[in-house]
Amino acid sequence: MRNCGCNEFSRSSLLRKAVAQAGEGLPAIEPGMPLPAGTGLDRRSFLARSVGLAVAVYGATALSPRALDHGIAQALAAGPPDTVLVSIFLDGGVDSLSVLFPHGDPEYRRLRPKLALPDSGLVFPEDTRLRWHPSAQAFHTLHSEGKLSVLPAIGYTNADQSHFTSRHYWEVGNTDPRLETGWLGRYLDHVGSPDNPLQGVSLDGDLSPSLATARKPVAALSGPSDYSFWSPGVWGKVEERMLDAIGALGSARGHDAALRTAREVTFQSHRLRQQLEPFGGDFTPPVAYPDSDTGFPRQLAGLAAMLGAGLPLHCVALSANGGYDTHSDQAQELADNLELASRSLLAFQRDLEARGLADRVLTLVWSEFGRRAEENGSDGTDHGAAGIGLLMGARVRGTMIGEFPGLKNGLDDDGNLKATVDYRTIYSSVLEQWLQTDAAAVIPKAAAYGRVPLLR
């Protein structure tokens, strides 16, 4: 990580990388560092021919690839789930006091003599002290359209300032270092399918610990690939006609059960081929995404395409571009990363709208903590407590959840922002209002955290 003087962050990244390659033995975890959820889960890779995807499956070890492929095919035939939750992680602890900075707070310039940002003019109307970072114009746009709910001080009391530990708490949905399943994993264990690993998909290449289950299968995948039909000695216009004829063969009706099954599968295969055709190799999203050598905009575009193809994805987790652990030289690095992340998210939202999927998708953006209110001596900021969270989607209320506590009275004894909303309140509310599940079955002591209305 460039400009990162934080040894612990690099170390925890390495540890996570290592444990993600499960089956190769665990690295020595230092005392007090919790094991990421899903550590040691068996990883099995196979080509899910039902959807033309290379899939790495975690969990449900008793099921053969064939059974999992069949599970995907069955879920595909049943149609996509009503709702999709996308969890996007800003890795390293993003500086919330820059993303939505307290321009109108007299303490801001005192605490941030070098890093305080000039007025961007991107006023946050719900709290006029606040301004969007000049590189976060895209968030301003989404917010003004009512598609972004902002949580300006989300976290938990007695925040742990270890990347590793705090991220773990967020991933497992409780401040419990021993929990081994992710909060979305427990949700899927509770209501999910026994054999469709695409119900919980990590786009990071490895399992996202939030998705770690105890029983049900989940998957990691990079993107759609190939589901194509080739016929020897047939090409051009005749081939196009031939592929259409598959659909016609599958469209006939009749009473015989076996014939009906064969026809239905023939038609499903025909439809799937059509749906996946646009991204056989180079697919073109319906809207422009930012150019980037990071994978993030491409991953979001691929995700929208997969959702557009009707793939049975339900919970999706991925990391945004960049690292946000800005201990030094924060200004430029944060601006660059924030610009790409926010513009990619706006493009994703526009893509979902263009595909008519916007009502089905809710995106949660989070980071393991915010950063110290007072800048450090190397043009950066150190680990803090509460930070910023975002909920994006066509159905969010678009209003602030919790308030910005101010820098005079809103800091704890360490000079870190105090939380005005607990992350488990948001998880519980998402579970109940978006995923239609009793949060008590997923979040320990869920009743203690209260709920906030999230949706219109």
Added chain:
Amino acid sequence: MTTRPPKGLGIRGPTPKQTAGTPLSTARKIPVHRGRFGPAEAERLLWRAGFGPRPGEAKKLAKKGLHGAVHSLTHPGRDRLVGPKPVDEDHHPIAPLDAWGHDHLWWLDRMVRSNRPLVERMTLVWHDWFATSNEGVGSQRLMLKQNQLFRSHGLGSFEQLLLSVTKDPAMLLWLNGTENEKDAPNENYGREMMELFTLGASRGYSERDVREQARALTGWRNDWDDDKGPVNFRYDAKRHDPGAKRIFGKRGHFTWRDSCRLAVHHPKHRAFFVEKLWSYFIPTKPPAATDRALQALYVRRGFQVRPVVEAILKHPLLYNGPRMVKPPAVFLAGMLRARKRGIDTEAWTWLSNQAGQQLFYPPNVAGWDDNRWLDTASFLARWDLAGRVVRPYALKTDDKAPLDPDKLLARALDFWGGPRLTPPTHRALKTFAVHAIGDADRKWKKEQYPPLIENALRHLIAVSPDMQTS
């Protein structure tokens, strides 16, 4: 080892004491198909009892009439293989004992070339019934040995088959038979033998029976050779638990033979056997009267398989009842038989795996799930299988083909030996040909499109819903 039958157990057939299950009246008649037995019916019989017709075979079989046709399948005479011998891509003979995937090719070759299709089909039934996977055995040699056992016992006595399977080396390895010894009993085989092979899950046995069966089955062992792997499978009385056991309420110093016989003579076995065997040939459950009559026949004929199979193959439901999805091995072997094409590529193994049925690798001890043959993944695999079958015959653009949709469709059907298609499938294919010819708006297209269309029709017929089922 004792060969003495357990006390109170009739070995040679029913005794009045055994009427706890089904009454064994022999008066019941099993329905026999009385309708037409023409080429269409013969074609279905060849798909259900074998791997589909070779060109002209259905017509020939129909001439024998129903009884003659079934008899020719169940009494096929000496084993002969007709057609080109199996080779790999480099035209070398296949190496079924050693090379990966050549075990699959070896058996597929028999399915394609054998003059005893029912024997091969029954071998496939037993491979699924006593599902053993080389995944656990790790020896193609032992898997093929087991396969020969199914082939030689396939239409004989089920009791003898079960006895042979119980001491079969592949099975002994697969379900830990040689790890089952008196001081450390292993219940694996004893449990599956009752649950999956003879009685059905939780049908007429208790957990105590499982433990006692395991004790009765102790005594088998083998050695390990660093070069050859597992060798020298044998019964060792020193490893057998000679004590008294209580199985199904009977007490005795039971051995592995008693263990098998007790299961086959258990009053719940006959229904399990009949209904399971029936399900391989006819997709709907047997009517209650037929079920009872088949059970009576099975017991009356001393647990012989052949008479029961004959009765099923003559049952009206095989001809008038619903269709069945073809297992991938049957689908592929059928295409090759229709083309009289020998085994000439290793692709059949991995494509069959993708289609969901690599021979010698059933998914688990319960065998393949016949309700799961078709989905979007296996459809693509069947498409690729069919594509590989038609590829060597593909017409080139300078080959002559008529600019006439009906003629093209007739020629493509002829390619497959003239299978019968349902009207909607026929219409869909015809519509494709009409539209594709309609696209030929230039002279060069009128010349080049027809062979392309004929190629496409051959492929589409092979993957059509009609050909996925029989």
